[in-house]
Amino acid sequence: MSLAPLRDDLPSCLEPYLPQPPSAHSDRPFVTVTWAQSLDARISKGPGIRTAISHPETKTMTHYLRYHHAGILIGTGTLLADNPGLNCKWVPQNGDRRTPKPVVMDLSQKWRFEGSQMWELYKKGTGKPPIVIVLGEPKARETGVGYLIVDDPSVKWDTLLRRLRSEFRLDSMMIEGGGRIINDVLMEAGLVDSIVVTIGSTILGKNGVEVSPMHSLTLKHIRWWTGTTDAIMCAQPDV
Numbered sequence: 293m294s295l296a297p298l299r300d301d302l303p304s305c306l307e308p309y310l311p312q313p314p315s316a317h318s319d320r321p322f323v324t325v326t327w328a329q330s331l332d333a334r335i336s337k338g339p340g341i342r343t344a345i346s347h348p349e350t351k352t353m354t355h356y357l358r359y360h361h362a363g364i365l366i367g368t369g370t371l372l373a374d375n376p377g378l379n380c381k382w383v384p385q386n387g388d389r390r391t392p393k394p395v396v397m398d399l400s401q402k403w404r405f406e407g408s409q410m411w412e413l414y415k416k417g418t419g420k421p422p423i424v425i426v427l428g429e430p431k432a433r434e435t436g437v438g439y440l441i442v443d444d445p446s447v448k449w450d451t452l453l454r455r456l457r458s459e460f461r462l463d464s465m466m467i468e469g470g471g472r473i474i475n476d477v478l479m480e481a482g483l484v485d486s487i488v489v490t491i492g493s494t495i496l497g498k499n500g501v502e503v504s505p506m507h508s509l510t511l512k513h514i515r516w517w518t519g520t521t522d523a524i525m526c527a528q529p530d531v
């Protein structure tokens with residue numbers, strides 16, 4: 293799949309929200325939470341249903357964000373439903389290719405790298421093998437895969453992100469979903485640096501997976517971009 297061109301005005305719009313050099317005062321990565329939602333705040337038609345929301349030009353924006361992050365993290369629901377590639381297909385004019393390290397949650401070890409879309413992209417040389425978050429020792433270690441072993445089935449985001457930085461040197465992390473993960477991390481005070489939301493001109497209905505955290509969240513430094521059919525909102529949590 294080739295990408296639509298990146299719209300000229302997007303880099304300057306996104307620039308203040310891109311990862312900053314690692315802070316000497318923090319030992320967690322720079323964290324961006326990003327997703328594409330419908331007008332009724334749904335990110336898919338239902339659990340386990342891969343749903344296209346973004347217009348090709350906002351899909352390219354997502355790949356531009358992937359270009360600027362060291363890692364990209366998704367939850368088990370998304371991993372099993374979407375079989376995602378999680379690589380970066382956007383290439384700047386100078387040809388400097390970069391792709392993030394996928395980080396996937398698979399606590400109960402149901403997923404295999406071999407045969408997945410990530411594996412296909414890795415074999416083609418256009419994607420990296422993932423870090424898999426597992427509960428307890430991995431049942432089988434797959435070649436190329438890194439394992440982040442947790443001993444508590446309820447993962448603490450702050451601890452997890454710090455470990456991704458200290459053990460795997462990932463100093464910026466893009467969290468793409470799904471619903472449970474986004475709703476959880478948005479509620480963690482001081483954990484999220486930037487929020488980038490694509491709003492598609494579609495309505496997905498009550499059965500859809502919703503982005504709506506437990507409590508309200510105030511945003512600051514808000515910026516909007518409008519495209520052919522979608523809008524993008526960039527912001528920072530006001531904590």
Ligand SMILES: NC(=O)C1=CN([C@@H]2O[C@H](COP(=O)(O)OP(=O)(O)OC[C@H]3O[C@@H](n4cnc5c(N)ncnc54)[C@H](O)[C@@H]3O)[C@@H](O)[C@H]2O)C=CC1
Nearest residue numbers: 327328335336340341367368369370447469470471472473
């Ligand atoms: N439009 C968009 O931008 C995106 C849409 N999606 C869609 O979202 C849907 C999946 O969302 P969800 O079902 O909410 O799944 P999810 O991807 O958020 O994963 C939730 C699962 O991850 C595990 N998990 C999450 N937090 C955990 C924690 N703190 N400790 C331990 N385990 C934890 C649990 O197994 C939980 O059931 C799919 O339909 C997918 O297509 C996913 C990503 C982006």
Ligand SMILES: Nc1nc(O)c(N)c(N[C@@H]2O[C@H](COP(=O)(O)O)[C@@H](O)[C@H]2O)n1
Nearest residue numbers: 328343344345346354374376377378468
């Ligand atoms: N930006 C965006 N727009 C949509 O309409 C989407 N459905 C998603 N989904 C996310 O992208 C992942 C798929 O990535 P690959 O194209 O396979 O690399 C999917 O797993 C969701 O995280 N994103």
